[in-house]
Amino acid sequence: MKTGKLIVFTGPSGVGKGTLLRKLLMQHPELVLSISVTTRSPRPGEINGIDYYFVNVEKFQQMVADEELLEWAEFAGNYYGTPRLQVEDLISQGKWVILEIELEGARQIRRTFPQALRLFILPPSLWELEQRIRRRGTETEEAITKRLRRAQEEINAANEFDIQIVNDDLDKALENLEAALFVPC
Numbered sequence: 001m002k003t004g005k006l007i008v009f010t011g012p013s014g015v016g017k018g019t020l021l022r023k024l025l026m027q028h029p030e031l032v033l034s035i036s037v038t039t040r041s042p043r044p045g046e047i048n049g050i051d052y053y054f055v056n057v058e059k060f061q062q063m064v065a066d067e068e069l070l071e072w073a074e075f076a077g078n079y080y081g082t083p084r085l086q087v088e089d090l091i092s093q094g095k096w097v098i099l100e101i102e103l104e105g106a107r108q109i110r111r112t113f114p115q116a117l118r119l120f121i122l123p124p125s126l127w128e129l130e131q132r133i134r135r136r137g138t139e140t141e142e143a144i145t146k147r148l149r150r151a152q153e154e155i156n157a158a159n160e161f162d163i164q165i166v167n168d169d170l171d172k173a174l175e176n177l178e179a180a181l182f183v184p185c
C-alpha cells in the first residue's frame with residue numbers, strides 16, 4: 001500500500017509560496033494541495049472552493065467548535081484553517097498532501113502530526129519581500145503593514161522547520177524544493 005504524507009509549507013506573505021506551489025503541482029500531479037477555509041474576502045480572480053472556501057466568522061467559529069479543523073489560526077485580522085476530513089481522506093488514500101499555512105498552524109501540526117515534513121520558504125531579504133507584496137498589488141496598505149510585521153516573527157522561527165529554502169531565483173528554489181521532497185529512500 002502507498003503511504004500518504006503530510007507536507008507543511010510555510011513562509012512570510014509575499015515570499016512566493018503560491019507561485020512555487022503552482023509550478024510544483026503542475027509538474028507533480030500526484031501532489032495534492034489542501035484547500036483552506038478563510039474569513040478573508042476573496043481577491044479578484046480567486047474562486048470559492050478552488051483558492052479557498054470563503055466563509056463568514058460565524059461559520060468559521062462553528063467549524064472550530066465542531067472540531068472540523070485540523071489546525072487554525074488568526075493571521076493579519078482574518079481566520080484561516082485546514083478542513084480535517086479532506087486531509088485525512090487524502091492521506092488514507094496514499095496521497096501526498098500539502099498544507100500551505102502560517103507559523104501558528106505549522107506549530108499545531110508539529111504537535112498533532114509529528115511525522116509531517118515541514119518546509120520554510122525564506123525571502124532573499126526583507127526589502128525584496130516588501131517589493132514582492134507591493135508588486136503583487138493585491139493588498140491594502142494596512143494589510144501590507146500587518147503582513148510585514150508578521151514576516152519578521154515568522155522568519156525568526158525558520159529554524160523550527162526541517163528544511164529552509166530561499167526563494168531568490170524561482171527555478172533554483174523549485175529545484176531545491178523538489179530535492180527536499182523527492183529524496184530517494
Ligand SMILES: Nc1nc2c(ncn2[C@@H]2O[C@H](COP(=O)(O)OP(=O)(O)O)[C@@H](O)[C@H]2O)c(=O)[nH]1
Nearest residue numbers: 013014036072073075080081082100101102105
Ligand atoms: N494556519 C493556517 N494558515 C493558513 C491557512 N491557509 C492559508 N494560511 C496562511 O495565511 C496567510 C495569509 O494567506 P493569504 O491571505 O492567502 O495571503 P498571502 O500569503 O499574502 O497570499 C499565509 O501565510 C497562508 O500560508 C490555513 O488553513 N491555516
Ligand SMILES: Nc1ncnc2c1ncn2[C@@H]1O[C@H](COP(=O)(O)OP(=O)(O)O)[C@@H](O)[C@H]1O
Nearest residue numbers: 013014015016017018019132136167168169170
Ligand atoms: N523568485 C521570485 N522572484 C521574483 N518574484 C517572485 C518570485 N517568486 C514569487 N514572486 C512574485 O512575488 C509575489 C508574491 O508571490 P506569491 O506566490 O503570491 O507569495 P505568497 O503565496 O507567499 O504570499 C508575486 O507577484 C510573485 O509573482
